[in-house]
Amino acid sequence: MGIxxxxxxxxxxxxxxxxTGRTFYRILEGSATVYSNLEKxxxxxxxxxxxxxxxxxxxILEDYPRSASVVAVGDVRLLEIPESDMNEYFTEDPxxxxxxxxxxxxxIRNMTADYGEAKSLLDQLxxxxxxxxxxxxxxxxxxxxxxxxxxKSDLSKPDASLYSDxxxxxxxxxxxxxxxxxxxxxxxxxxxxxxxxxxxISGEASLYIKYRTDDEHKIYDASPVFVIGEMCDGGRNxxxxxxSDDTKVEIFNPDTLKEAFTASPNKVDLLLRLLSYRLxxxxxxxxxxxxxxxxxxxxx
Numbered sequence: 191m192g193i194x195x196x197x198x199x200x201x202x203x204x205x206x207x208x209x210t211g212r213t214f215y216r217i218l219e220g221s222a223t224v225y226s227n228l229e230k231x232x233x234x235x236x237x238x239x240x241x242x243x244x245x246x247x248x249x250i251l252e253d254y255p256r257s258a259s260v261v262a263v264g265d266v267r268l269l270e271i272p273e274s275d276m277n278e279y280f281t282e283d284p285x286x287x288x289x290x291x292x293x294x295x296x297x298i299r300n301m302t303a304d305y306g307e308a309k310s311l312l313d314q315l316x317x318x319x320x321x322x323x324x325x326x327x328x329x330x331x332x333x334x335x336x337x338x339x340x341x342k343s344d345l346s347k348p349d350a351s352l353y354s355d356x357x358x359x360x361x362x363x364x365x366x367x368x369x370x371x372x373x374x375x376x377x378x379x380x381x382x383x384x385x386x387x388x389x390x391i392s393g394e395a396s397l398y399i400k401y402r403t404d405d406e407h408k409i410y411d412a413s414p415v416f417v418i419g420e421m422c423d424g425g426r427n428x429x430x431x432x433x434s435d436d437t438k439v440e441i442f443n444p445d446t447l448k449e450a451f452t453a454s455p456n457k458v459d460l461l462l463r464l465l466s467y468r469l470x471x472x473x474x475x476x477x478x479x480x481x482x483x484x485x486x487x488x489x490x
Contacts, residue, residue: 193271193279198262203228205246207259212273214246220266226340228259234340238263244293250276251466252348277455284448287458288421291387291447294465295420301472302409302427306399308334308479309407315486331487338480345474345481350467354415357460361391361415361440367450371437377430378419386443388419388430389461393437401429409472417461417468421447 195218198204205211207228217239224236224245236258239245249256250273271279280287311330361368368391371377377388380401390412397409397418409428412418418430421444442450451458 193269193275196268196270198266198268200262200264202262204260204262204266204268205256207256209256211246211249211256213270214244214250214273214276215260215271216244216269217241218267218269220268221263222260222266223263225259225261228261232336232340234336242289244290247290247294247462248466248470251463252470254348254470277459280451280455280458284451285444287451288444288447290462291421291465292423294462294469295387295422298420298465298469298472299422299424299427301469301476302399305409305472305476305479306407306427308476308483309399310405312479312483312486313405315483331483334480335484335487338477338484341477342481345477347471347474348467350464353460353463353467357389357457357464358391358415360454360457360460361389361438365440367442367446368438368440371432371439373432373435373437375432377432377439378426380426380429382426383424384426384443385421386419386441387417387421387447387461389440389442389464390414390416390418391438391440393435394433395437395439396431396433398429398431399427401431409475415464417464420465420468 198220204215204222207226219241221241222239222245224239225233226236227233239260245260246256248254280290307330311327311334314327315331371393377395378384378386380399392414395412395418397412398406399409400406410416410418411433418439419426419428421442447458
């Protein structure tokens, strides 16, 4: 099939929600808008994509239908990259692979922030009837209700055991990229600035937002094999706490990730699939929280 360049005009749909696809895309020039329920009564704008960004990767990494529609804003040029040519595309320039890892990491970071806001809003609604009448909160409540209404079609969680088991078999105890932790230690803290990705290989760890504050929320109790800290732009927006002794974490920065790709492309392919899985799980948990906000607000 091969990697090809495509062009779109303003308003053209580049991928459509619900379609199947074995290709993903990178914008070379222009920008695009992401929608759920495009051209339907409950259409919702989910975000914007700019030059250099990827889209459509989750459909090939997890073999799922397209989760959103992407529409051109102005004239757009992009690369269409088939799944079968993904490794070739990365081999030509391993920085592309790092860019895709960061792209998914940034999406996880943004979704984590949205999830934290939703959990905090739900707590406010449950603590006080006055919160339901607070005009300053109404727009937030409505936003989360609308997000649930436009994305509620499938809240079932996918199974990542095949990916995680395969990744675990590739981990080596004598790898220079693996670090051991004891119970109670921090792997990273909210606000830290680093460019690493953390994969829980053995043991247990928990992810918190606003750890040890009145607004603390636990995002996950993680078990192997799980991406517990993504590579992204900006500071960490979660604290990772080790919950059991002899917990092992495999850690990559951009340079060692490129080394890992050169040594074992299949391992990095699995890592991308685990990242995509984490993003999907986070999105489902976020939408379930939006559902709880809707139910609590409407039951008053």
